[in-house]
Amino acid sequence: xxxxxxxxxxxxxxxxxxxxxxxxxxxxxAEAERRGLTILPEHVFVDDGISAFDGxxxxxxxxxxxxxxxxxxxxxxxxxxxxxxxxxxxxxxFRSECRKARVSIIAEGREYAPDDDAGGLVATIESWSxxxxxxxxxxxxxxxxxxxxxxxxxxxxxxxxGFLNHSSSRPEIPKGSLVVVPEEAQALRxxxxxxxxxxxxxxxxxxxxxxxxTRPRGGEWDHGQVGRALRAERIAGLYYxxxxxxxxxxEVDTFLDVGAALTSRANGxxxxxxxxxxxxxxxxxxxGAKLGRKREKANLxxxxxxxxxxxxxxxxxxxxxxxxxxxxxxxxxxxxxxxxLEQVSQGAEAREGSDVRALLRERSDIExxxxxxxxxxxxxxxxxxxAVRQAQRAAERRIKAIDVxxxxxxxxxxxxxxxxxxxxxxxxxxxxxxxxxxxxxxIDHIVVRRGTKTGPGNFDPARLTVVWRI
Numbered sequence: 001x002x003x004x005x006x007x008x009x010x011x012x013x014x015x016x017x018x019x020x021x022x023x024x025x026x027x028x029x030a031e032a033e034r035r036g037l038t039i040l041p042e043h044v045f046v047d048d049g050i051s052a053f054d055g056x057x058x059x060x061x062x063x064x065x066x067x068x069x070x071x072x073x074x075x076x077x078x079x080x081x082x083x084x085x086x087x088x089x090x091x092x093x094f095r096s097e098c099r100k101a102r103v104s105i106i107a108e109g110r111e112y113a114p115d116d117d118a119g120g121l122v123a124t125i126e127s128w129s130x131x132x133x134x135x136x137x138x139x140x141x142x143x144x145x146x147x148x149x150x151x152x153x154x155x156x157x158x159x160x161x162g163f164l165n166h167s168s169s170r171p172e173i174p175k176g177s178l179v180v181v182p183e184e185a186q187a188l189r190x191x192x193x194x195x196x197x198x199x200x201x202x203x204x205x206x207x208x209x210x211x212x213x214t215r216p217r218g219g220e221w222d223h224g225q226v227g228r229a230l231r232a233e234r235i236a237g238l239y240y241x242x243x244x245x246x247x248x249x250x251e252v253d254t255f256l257d258v259g260a261a262l263t264s265r266a267n268g269x270x271x272x273x274x275x276x277x278x279x280x281x282x283x284x285x286x287x288g289a290k291l292g293r294k295r296e297k298a299n300l301x302x303x304x305x306x307x308x309x310x311x312x313x314x315x316x317x318x319x320x321x322x323x324x325x326x327x328x329x330x331x332x333x334x335x336x337x338x339x340x341l342e343q344v345s346q347g348a349e350a351r352e353g354s355d356v357r358a359l360l361r362e363r364s365d366i367e368x369x370x371x372x373x374x375x376x377x378x379x380x381x382x383x384x385x386x387a388v389r390q391a392q393r394a395a396e397r398r399i400k401a402i403d404v405x406x407x408x409x410x411x412x413x414x415x416x417x418x419x420x421x422x423x424x425x426x427x428x429x430x431x432x433x434x435x436x437x438x439x440x441x442x443i444d445h446i447v448v449r450r451g452t453k454t455g456p457g458n459f460d461p462a463r464l465t466v467v468w469r470i
Contacts, residue, residue: 002074004037004106007064009047009083021048028077031106037075043067061085065094068101075104075111083107153245154178154234159216161229162188162249178234178246185249187213188235191226192250192258197433201226201262230258253367256396276308277324277432278446281439285449287312293320308448316450322459327446330466331439332424363402366395444469 008024025044032039045067047060061084067073076098078084084105085091098105098114105112153176154165162185163178164170173179191204201223209220233239236255237248250258276293284291289312306320423438430438447465 002035002037003043003072004032004035004039004075004077005043005045005064005067005073006032006039007045007047007060007076007078007084009058009060009078010049021046024079024083027079031077031109035075035106037077043073065097068094068097068103071101073103075106077106079107081105081107154239160232160234161216162235163246176245178244180247180249184213187211188229188249191230192254195230195258195261196254198436199433201230204230227262230262253396256392260393260396276306276320277435278308278327278439281443281446282308282318282448283445284310284312284316285447286310286316289313291316291318291448310448316448318448318451318463319459323464326459326461327464327466328427328435331442332427334466334468335423335442363399366399366402369395442469443467 006025006028008021008028010021025046029039045060045064047058050058050060064076068076076084081091084107085094095105095112097103102114104114155176156165159165159167160178162181164173164181165178166173166175187208190207194204194207195201204226205221205223208226213221215221215225229235233255234244234246235249236252237244237246238252238255279293280290282291283289287310289310291308292311294307294309308318308320308323310316427435444467447467449463449465451460451463
């Protein structure tokens with residue numbers, strides 16, 4: 001009796017087709033028995049859910065080739081020639097190895113012997129026909145998917161965080177639709193708030209893991225996976241740049257703001273790494289630009305310190321630690337003066353007026369324009385999308401600038417603002433975000449003059465001028 005190997009393959013793997021691979025094996029075992037061939041357990045090779053057309057690695061096929069080259073079998077059984085390969089070049093190379101090893105191929109009840117020239121020609125034609133069929137089918141599938149995307153329908157893929165899609169285990173969900181998962185949607189909304197408040201992706205990952213929120217395929221989150229989840233346009237009801245048919249989790253403006261915040265941090269280099277207590281408050285007296293936080297290069301002892309450095313002229317800098325300690329103490333001392341909170345409330349009411357109303361009107365106009373730009377982006381050709389995107393970014397920057405002007409004109413007292421005594425007691429334990437909220441109520445900005453000496457031990461408080469809101 002001759003030695004034989006069995007090879008079975010399916011392009012797609014799901015619950016309904018697993019048995020089909022087993023069905024192929026049963027048919028081939030029956031064929032081997034009729035021909036008097038022996039099949040050892042190690043000579044059964046399976047590639048379940050792997051295409052033989054698009055060049056993907058097939059572990060089962062690779063093991064089969066090694067078995068043929070090693071001369072361990074005399075024949076190979078497959079239900080059809082296209083199960084072995086749907087690529088004419090790969091199929092020809094495989095038949096060449098079979099000829100060298102004197103191995104026959106048995107498919108559809110026919111044996112292709114190593115010296116059978118007519119059979120080799122038939123096999124070549126069948127391989128070419130399978131390749132042509134796969135190519136035409138691939139084009140049809142791509143065209144069908146593009147039509148579906150134009151209609152805002154989901155064209156399939158792994159389950160996206162925040163949604164459930166149609167599958168064999170969820171047949172009740174219509175094809176092309178996504179259904180929001182409430183718990184995951186809330187997690188994404190919370191993450192967007194944290195990012196816009198200055199928190200990082202690692203913080204979001206820690207919070208999600210602590211809540212027991214897992215990734216779609218299971219497992220804990222890391223910062224990279226969180227970033228990809230927040231940048232997926234489907235959470236904003238978009239799909240390939242088009243308006244989708246499913247319910248969005250985030251508003252488009254919020255989604256764009258989160259993306260801009262993440263991009264800004266990623267592109268900031270060492271110049272603005274980390275949210276400093278006074279980031280955005282410090283203003284250079286030389287050029288008027290803001291000072292951002294960065295780390296110095298390592299000293300001789302390997303230590304590195306945080307610095308506030310002018311983003312404009314880059315010639316004005318101050319060590320972060322002594323600056324934050326001094327202004328924090330100065331701020332708490334200022335609050336201890338009588339009548340400070342009352343003056344803040346009165347000043348806020350006095351500054352509300354026509355200027356603020358004008359800013360609000362301008363903001364409303366720009367928001368309407370942003371909506372038009374979103375529609376333009378969805379319908380624009382690839383060649384014009386870059387210009388539309390630039391206009392969107394310019395409008396978003398202006399909205400942020402208007403918000404800053406409105407905040408300066410009408411500083412509101414946070415509901416959670418504690419008394420002066422409570423604030424002083426909680427200052428050291430409070431998060432940077434909470435302390436920045438308290439500071440923003442009282443401080444408009446802080447002017448920083450250039451220093452004549454450098455080093456953390458040479459910090460001069462006289463370089464600072466605090467401009468209060470009252």
